[in-house]
Amino acid sequence: MQTIDLRGRSLSTAEMLAAVPRATAARAEALATATEIVEDVRVRGEESLREQAERFDRVTGHAIRVPREHLQEALAAVAPEVRAALEAAIERVRRGSAAQVPEDRETQIGPGARIVQRWQPVGRVGVYIPGGKAPLASSVVMNVVPAQVAGVGSIALASPPQQSEGGRIHPTILAAAALLGIDEVYAIGGAGAIGAFAHGVSAVGLDPVDVISGPGNNFVASAKRAVAGVVGTDSEAGATEILIVADDQADPRLIAADLISQAEHDEQASAVFVTDAPALAERVAHEVEQQAGRTRHAERVRAALSGPQSAIVLVDDRAAAVAFSNAYAPEHLELHLVDAAQAAASFTSAGAVFVGDQTPVSLGDYMAGSNHVLPTGGQARYASGLGAYTFLRPQQVVAYDHAALTEARAGVAALASAELLPAHGEAVEARFAPVPVTEA
Missing domain, CATH: 3.40.50.1980 (Nitrogenase molybdenum iron protein domain)
Structure with a gap:
C-alpha cells in the first residue's frame, strides 16, 4: 500500500479533497463504457x-x-x-x-x-x-x-x-x-x-x-x-470502500484483516487506513503483507491494495484524521479508537459508521441489521445508503375550506401581482365571484 504523509501540513477543504486517494481514471472510463451499453440496450x-x-x-x-x-x-x-x-x-x-x-x-x-x-x-x-x-x-x-x-x-x-x-x-x-x-x-x-x-x-x-x-x-x-x-x-454504490481510523492503542491484526476483507471484493476496491501513530502504521503494513498472502483471493487483494485508490495516511492528530475522513466520505468507516463511541459524532460523512474494534464491516455486510448498499466515491457527503426511504416519495396533501382561503386571499393576490403572474391571483378571486345566473 502506498503511504500518504499529511503531517505538518495545514490543508484547505479543496487541498484535502485533492489528497484523497481515488481511482479517477477507472471511473471516467467506466462512465463512457456504461453509457454506450445502456443506450444499446435501449435501442436493441x-x-x-x-x-x-x-x-x-x-x-x-x-x-x-x-x-x-x-x-x-x-x-x-x-x-x-x-x-x-x-x-x-x-x-x-x-x-x-x-x-x-x-x-x-x-x-x-x-x-x-x-x-x-x-x-x-x-x-x-x-x-x-x-x-x-x-x-x-x-x-x-x-x-x-x-x-x-x-x-x-x-x-x-x-x-x-x-x-x-x-x-x-x-x-x-x-x-x-x-x-x-x-x-x-x-x-x-x-x-x-x-x-x-x-x-x-x-x-x-x-x-x-x-x-x-x-x-x-x-x-x-x-x-x-x-x-x-x-x-x-x-x-451509486460502486466498488467497495473501507476507511479505518485508529489510534496507538489499536490492534494491527484486526485493522489488516478488515482492510483485506473489503479488498477481496474487487481489484477496484478501496482500502484506506488513517492514523496519527506512525509505529502502528508500520505494524499494519506488515500485517497486511502477511495476511494478504494467506487469503483465498490473494491476487485480487494485492491488486486492490496496491492501486491508487488504497493508502496508509499519516496525520498529525485526531482532528486531522476527522477532517480527512469527512473529506473522503467513505462507504464504510471503522473507528478503532479508545473513545470510539464518543468520537463517532465527529465523523459526519460516511455511508455507515462501525464503532469499536468489535464491529467490523463484515458484520454490517451480513448480520448487523443495517443495510450494506451504501454510497461510494465520496457521495456520502450528500447521499445516504439504501433504506425503506429510498422507495418512498414524500407528498403534501393540501386541503383548505372557503374560510381558510379567504384568510390567504389577499396574500395570494399581492404575491401574484409582484411576480407579474396575475392569473394566479385571478384563480383565487374566481372562488369569490358571484355565480352567474343562467337564463332559462
Whole structure:
C-alpha cells in the first residue's frame, strides 16, 4: 500500500479533497463504457443483452427471464445453514428497515387549513445483484426487504448468468429471492441490467421500473448515472470502500484483516487506513503483507491494495484524521479508537459508521441489521445508503375550506401581482365571484 504523509501540513477543504486517494481514471472510463451499453440496450433490447452475456459472461442461449421452477429448485437445494443465515438476516434487516418509514403527519395552518405530509411507495423497483467475483445473496436481502417494508407492489431482480451454472443465476441468489417471494427474475448482468430496468425489454416481458437499486462495480454505478432522469436510483454504490481510523492503542491484526476483507471484493476496491501513530502504521503494513498472502483471493487483494485508490495516511492528530475522513466520505468507516463511541459524532460523512474494534464491516455486510448498499466515491457527503426511504416519495396533501382561503386571499393576490403572474391571483378571486345566473 502506498503511504500518504499529511503531517505538518495545514490543508484547505479543496487541498484535502485533492489528497484523497481515488481511482479517477477507472471511473471516467467506466462512465463512457456504461453509457454506450445502456443506450444499446435501449435501442436493441434483447439482442443487445444476449451479445453482452456472450461477451462478458461467456453465456449463450440462456433463459433471460428465469423460470419459476429454477427459483424453487435453488431454494430446495440451498444448504440448511445458509438458509438459516439468510432467514436471520431477513428478520434483522426487516426490523432495521421498519424504523425508516416515517408516519404521516398533519399540520394545521389555521382553521380549515391543513397539510398532510404522507409517504407514498413507488410502484415498481428493479434490484440489481452482482454475481461475478462474489455471488452476493446478502444483497438480495438488503435490497428487497426495504422495498417490501416501504410497500412497493412490484419488484424485479436481475443478476448475471453464470457459465458455471449453465447460464442460470447463482443458486444462492435465486434461493434468497425465493425466500422473499420474488419470482420476477432476469439473468442479466452489469450495466446492461441497469439499462434494461430503466427502459424495459418487451421481448422478455420486462417493464420499466421507477427506481433501480443495488450494488455493483464501477460500470454498474456509472450506468445508474447514465439513466438518471429516466428513473430514480439509489446512491451509486460502486466498488467497495473501507476507511479505518485508529489510534496507538489499536490492534494491527484486526485493522489488516478488515482492510483485506473489503479488498477481496474487487481489484477496484478501496482500502484506506488513517492514523496519527506512525509505529502502528508500520505494524499494519506488515500485517497486511502477511495476511494478504494467506487469503483465498490473494491476487485480487494485492491488486486492490496496491492501486491508487488504497493508502496508509499519516496525520498529525485526531482532528486531522476527522477532517480527512469527512473529506473522503467513505462507504464504510471503522473507528478503532479508545473513545470510539464518543468520537463517532465527529465523523459526519460516511455511508455507515462501525464503532469499536468489535464491529467490523463484515458484520454490517451480513448480520448487523443495517443495510450494506451504501454510497461510494465520496457521495456520502450528500447521499445516504439504501433504506425503506429510498422507495418512498414524500407528498403534501393540501386541503383548505372557503374560510381558510379567504384568510390567504389577499396574500395570494399581492404575491401574484409582484411576480407579474396575475392569473394566479385571478384563480383565487374566481372562488369569490358571484355565480352567474343562467337564463332559462
